[in-house]
Amino acid sequence: MAHDRVYRGLRSRIMHGEIAPGQALTLRGLAAEYGVSMTPAREALRRLSAEGALTLSSSGRVSTPELSNERIEELAALRSLLEVELASRALPRAHMALIDRLQSINARIAEDIVHQDAVAYIRRNLEFHRTLYLRAQAPAMLAMAETVWLQLGPSMRALYGRLRRKDPPHFHRLIIAALKAGDEPGLRLAVRSDVTQGLRMLAG
Amino acid sequence: MAHDRVYRGLRSRIMHGEIAPGQALTLRGLAAEYGVSMTPAREALRRLSAEGALTLSSSGRVSTPELSNERIEELAALRSLLEVELASRALPRAHMALIDRLQSINARIAEDIVHQDAVAYIRRNLEFHRTLYLRAQAPAMLAMAETVWLQLGPSMRALYGRLRRKDPPHFHRLIIAALKAGDEPGLRLAVRSDVTQGLRMLAG
DNA sequence: GCCGCGGATTTGTGATCACATGAGGACATG
DNA sequence: CATGTCCTCATGTGATCACAAATCCGCGGC
Numbered sequence: 485m486a487h488d489r490v491y492r493g494l495r496s497r498i499m500h501g502e503i504a505p506g507q508a509l510t511l512r513g514l515a516a517e518y519g520v521s522m523t524p525a526r527e528a529l530r531r532l533s534a535e536g537a538l539t540l541s542s543s544g545r546v547s548t549p550e551l552s553n554e555r556i557e558e559l560a561a562l563r564s565l566l567e568v569e570l571a572s573r574a575l576p577r578a579h580m581a582l583i584d585r586l587q588s589i590n591a592r593i594a595e596d597i598v599h600q601d602a603v604a605y606i607r608r609n610l611e612f613h614r615t616l617y618l619r620a621q622a623p624a625m626l627a628m629a630e631t632v633w634l635q636l637g638p639s640m641r642a643l644y645g646r647l648r649r650k651d652p653p654h655f656h657r658l659i660i661a662a663l664k665a666g667d668e669p670g671l672r673l674a675v676r677s678d679v680t681q682g683l684r685m686l687a688g
Numbered sequence: 689m690a691h692d693r694v695y696r697g698l699r700s701r702i703m704h705g706e707i708a709p710g711q712a713l714t715l716r717g718l719a720a721e722y723g724v725s726m727t728p729a730r731e732a733l734r735r736l737s738a739e740g741a742l743t744l745s746s747s748g749r750v751s752t753p754e755l756s757n758e759r760i761e762e763l764a765a766l767r768s769l770l771e772v773e774l775a776s777r778a779l780p781r782a783h784m785a786l787i788d789r790l791q792s793i794n795a796r797i798a799e800d801i802v803h804q805d806a807v808a809y810i811r812r813n814l815e816f817h818r819t820l821y822l823r824a825q826a827p828a829m830l831a832m833a834e835t836v837w838l839q840l841g842p843s844m845r846a847l848y849g850r851l852r853r854k855d856p857p858h859f860h861r862l863i864i865a866a867l868k869a870g871d872e873p874g875l876r877l878a879v880r881s882d883v884t885q886g887l888r889m890l891a892g
Numbered sequence: 893g894c895c896g897c898g899g900a901t902t903t904g905t906g907a908t909c910a911c912a913t914g915a916g917g918a919c920a921t922g
Numbered sequence: 923c924a925t926g927t928c929c930t931c932a933t934g935t936g937a938t939c940a941c942a943a944a945t946c947c948g949c950g951g952c
Contacts, residue, residue: 486906511934521907523727526934527734534738536831543914544934558828565769624762624839627740628832635828690936715904725937730904747944748904 487524490514491531498537498548499634500607501641508547509538537634548638559636560683564676566629567613571659571675573620578663585615586660594652602644606637612656616663636683643682655681691728694718695735702741702752703838704811705845712751713742741838752842760843763836764887768880770833771817775863775879777824782867789819790864798856806848816860820867840887847886859885 494514497503515525529546532538539549551559589612596604610633617626655678662671698718701707719729733750736742743753755763793816800808814837821830859882866875 510932512932522934523906523908527731527906530731531734531738534735536828545914546934555828558826561773561826562829562832565773569765569769622762622765624740624759624836625766628766628835631832632828714902716902726904727936727938731936749944750904 486518486520487527490518490520490524490528493518494528494532495537495634498532499610499630499637500603501637501639501644502603503548503638503641505548505550505638505642507638508545532634535631535634537631537637549635551636551639556636556639556683559632560680562632563629563636563679563683566625566632567617567679568672568675570617570620570622570625570629571671572668573622574616574618575663575666575668575671577619577621578616582615582619583660583663586612586656586663589615590652590656590660593656597650597652602641605644606640609653616659643685653678690722690724691731694722694724694729694732697722698732698736699741699838702736703814703834703841704807705841705843705848706807707752707842707845709752709754709842709846711842712749736838739835739838741835741841753839755840755843760840760887763840764884766836767833767840767883767887770829770836771821771883772876772879774821774824774826774829774833775875776872777826778820778822779867779870779872779875781823781825782820786819786823787864787867790816790860790867793819794856794860794864797860801854801856806845809848810844813857820863847889857882 494509509529511522511525511529514529515522518525529538533540533546537548538546540546589608593605593608593612596608614626614630617629620626655674658674659671659678662668662674698713713733715726715729715733718733719726722729733742737744737750741752742750744750793812797809797812797816800812818830818834821833824830859878862878863875863882866872866878
């Protein structure tokens with residue numbers, strides 16, 4: 485179970501933007517940090533590279549990726565593609581209890597913004613999306629969406645760290661409104677906008 | 689480079705349906721087969737499980753997945769989503785040379801059908817799609833599509849093994865025709881049909 | 893004939909080690 | 923002061939091993 489602990493810990497840190505792009509990771513360093521030997525550390529790194537969360541240099545050195553603008557736009561397009569579909573599939577199953585939970589997550593996002601806590605903001609933003617998509621009953625599709633989040637993780641921090649906003653995300657409210665109204669086209673548009681909005685700024 | 693050899697070999701075998709669903713793989717068995725020690729064999733298996741090509745049992749045992757019908761339908765939906773987008777992006781860049789290559793691949797598919805060679809058929813069918821999608825200049829999206837192919841690999845064999853057809857795939861010709869005509873809606877429909885066709889039969 | 897139990901063996905896990913390679917810095921030279 | 927070279931050390935790779943757990947097989951009881 486040792487490699488799993490390393491994997492989960494690292495994955496969470498990467499996805500939530502706690503590691504800067506270009507940061508190098510060493511086997512022995514990680515092993516020491518998690519109190520394990522090199523073997524499970526290596527497995528965790530390999531797995532994360534397989535998922536695109538880390539890049540291997542030619543010499544086997546591993547680091548978090550520094551994404552080009554083209555790559556960021558492509559990943560944003562993927563998010564849009566996958567998440568619009570997930571939201572659309574979740575819509576018919578979205579009851580009031582789900583909408584309440586989404587609203588409470590949204591309220592917490594507002595708090596994170598007040599506290600200027602970029603990592604917490606990213607984490608809760610993803611929680612908002614995941615909570616909705618879980619209702620789609622499409623595990624493979626959700627897994628792919630999470631893989632995209634993972635790849636964008638390090639760059640996300642650069643984005644939300646720089647943009648100092650005061651208001652909770654506008655499009656989250658649109659998403660909730662569309663869910664309440666059972667408005668599928670509106671939901672698709674709201675999700676696409678929410679997903680694309682920040683990343684367009686990052687790439688530009 | 690040892691683990692890479694194991695990884696590539698296994699990945700190819702899985703993607704092309706050379707391994708039956710539910711087939712168990714052992715670390716020592718693989719290591720012996722590829723003439724390496726357990727370490728690189730384990731890395732290859734871990735990486736393939738991370739990509740969804742293999743499933744880990746609770747005890748760490750690894751085997752190729754036996755997909756449920758729901759899962760197959762979900763993966764088919766993913767293929768449709770991703771590949772329609774890839775084809776659409778490739779369309780403006782599809783010149784005559786590409787169409788020629790697609791036609792020649794199609795001709796070889798016809799030969800494979802004559803020889804009743806299921807594995808060769810699957811391999812060339814994927815080659816047809818990959819050749820087209822390469823033109824989309826969207827590496828992350830193509831990688832995701834290939835991951836889906838990988839997950840469907842073992843089940844593909846069950847499909848193409850059972851269906852004893854005589855004609856080359858009809859939808860491939862529609863794809864080529866749409867490419868020639870620059871007909872984007874037609875291309876989207878043709879790709880969606882091609883991707884969904886066989887798998888619907890498998891799930892049903 | 894069928895089910896449960898127990899031991900032998902297969903199998904995955906993680907630690908450790910020897911080795912090769914590549915990165916980075918110090919130092920001399922222009 | 924810049925640059926190239928060499929050396930050292932950090933780092934990834936793969937093999938091997940001890941261990942634990944799970945599986946498998948056969949035997950005995952009902």
